[in-house]
Every structure is written in structure tokens, then in C-alpha cells.
Amino acid sequence: MTGKDEAELSRLLRAAIAGDERAYADFLHRTAALVRGFVRRKIVQGGVDPEDVVQETLLAIHVKRHTWREDAPVLPWVYAIARFKLIDAFRRRGRRIEIEIDEIAETFAEPEVETVSERDINRALDGLPPAQRSVVSAISVDGRSIGETAAKLGVSETAVRVSLHRGLAAIAKRFGRQ
């Protein structure tokens, strides 16, 4: 399965970088499932919500997708970011965790269903300036398009895109190593 995942994910991410939004959504969904499986296996005792780490990893993948070389395999890149974010999550919560750096996680990766719980990302969202917060939550929580959000807020689509990009970058930064 790993070889298939690898080929499919790298194809999707290449298409996404070339501007294909549907491919990007597909890439993010599949990546979320892989990362969720990885993180759940690593978090054996409580204290860290796996879904928080999934979301922090997705954000990091998004804001750092220019660090992926299109001719390099995508799975090692994804798992390296997930591992970094997982270690970071434990560090922030003042816990220690043993992680086998060389363990090949992707072999065991199985898609898993997400759970709902309190999210760090909500706190980060609350910390955004009002303009960015209303754009990010309109598009994410309310599921509106860029155009609908622009009409609702009475601003241009470009302004919505800028606020969205800055808002996401700011949330990602808040998750940066403390």
C-alpha cells in the first residue's frame, strides 16, 4: 500500500502546487488519514489529543509545502513533519516521549476516523485579528467559498484571500516551537 500511497499522494501534491484545488483537497484528506493513524499509534497515554497534532501537522504541511521537492518522495516528507509536530506537542505539554526516529511508520499506516474534542486550533483562531478570524471561520466552520465570504463581509475576493492566507500563517506560527 505504501508504494501506491506514495505515487498517488505525490501526484496529487504536484497537481495541487500547479493550481488544482480539487487535487489539493484530496491530498489533504488522504494525508490527514495517514497522519491520524501515525499519531494515534505514537500517543499511548493521555495528555495529548491526537487530532490536535493532526491539525497542527496539516497546517505545517500547508505553510511549508514549498519545502517539498517535486522529484523527492512525499511520504518521508509528510512523516518527518508529523513527527516534528508530535514531539513538539509533547514538549509543549511538558511530557517526555520515546520515539524511534528510524521506525518506518508508513508501513502500518491505516486511515482512521477522526474524533471530536477541544482543539488547540480554536484558541489560536480566537487569537487572530477580527478581520482574519471572520474570514478563516467563514470558510472553515461555515464552509463558505471565497466569493460568498467576500460578499458577506463586503470586501473584495483578493482581500479575503489575503486575510485567509495571513490568518492561516499566523495560526501555524502560534504552533511553532515555544
Add this chain to the structure above:
Amino acid sequence: MRTEDLIKALDADARSKEMPLASAWWVAFGAAAVVAAAAFFMTIGPRPDIMPAMHTMRFLSKFVFTLALAASAFALIRVLSTPGASAARASAWMVVAPLLVGVAVVLELFAVPSAEWGRRLVGSNWYICLTFIPLIGIGPLAVFLAALRHGAPTRPVLAGAVAGLLSGGLAATFYAAHCFDDSPLFVATWYTIAVAILAMLGAVGGRLFVRW
């Protein structure tokens, strides 16, 4: 926020573009070279007898050492700023510069009578070396730390230290054109200390500023 909702937001931002990391490193290298050149020519500048010096092995060997350091550190830092990339091969190349210096030191010890060793090692202006290599290198180090922030180093302290080695290699290349002490004994001692200062500053910078 559900993960599903987050994905909607990320997808809506799919068209935002950042400079690919590989290009960003070349831009950073160019900018750092300009910064180092400006610092060098505005302060000490090349030594007046640089043309005749070009014909001596000892003078030229300094550039071989410093450029080997800069080239290997540049290759390694590009790997370290890319998640999941294997650093094994690039790390192995880091031994080249110390190895070359080591060989040159041995050759120098054979070429020069032992009574001369001390004088060559201490040289005529080691304090200028220890001042100006870090001084020329601090601007490039800031540029490279900024490039690291653009990247995604999973070992920020190590990556910061390599940024220090890279700026040290660059700064030492310029400084070597000023320095009158061409003996490998001098280079192995004082250049190494000066570069180590930058590597330590880089590690601290990586710890403090490279978060993502």
C-alpha cells in the same frame, strides 16, 4: 474546529505561493555573499601584495579550505531544512575541509623547522582574524537564519550551527584575502576558532528564531 473544516480553509488557500526552498537557498547565498563582500571591502579589504601572493601555495590553500567548508555546509544546510531528506551523504562531505587542513598542517610541519612552528602558529595578527571573521560573517548568518525560517528544519539547533559554519566559510574566504598569515598552522588554529564562534552563534540563533 473539525479537521474537515480546517482542510476547507487550507484548500481555499491553495493558490498562495511561496518561493521554492531550493531557489530560496541560492537567493540567500547570493545575498549573503554581497553582505560579506560589503563588510569586507568597507573595513579591512584585501592585502596590498595580493597579486604576488597569488603565486604562493600557502596563500591559495587558504581559499581551498574556506571554499570547501562553505560548499559542504551549503549542501548540508539545504538538506537539513527539508523535512524527511537524508543528511547522511551531505554530512559525510563535512569532513573534507578539516581533512584538507589536517593534511596541510602535516605538510607544513615537515616543511618548516620546529623552531619556526610557534611563530607561524601565533602569526602576526590573530586577534584581527578572531575579530573580523565573525564580524564579516554575522550578516550572512542572519541571512541564512532567515532562509532556515523559510525552510522547515526538524533539527533547528543543528541547522543553525551549520548556518554558522556556512557563514564562517564565506567570511573566512574574504578574510583570507586580507590576512598575511598564510601558514596552515595559523589557519588551523585561528580560523577554526573564529568559525566555531559563528557556529555557536548560529546554534543559539536556530534555537531562538527558527520556529515553525
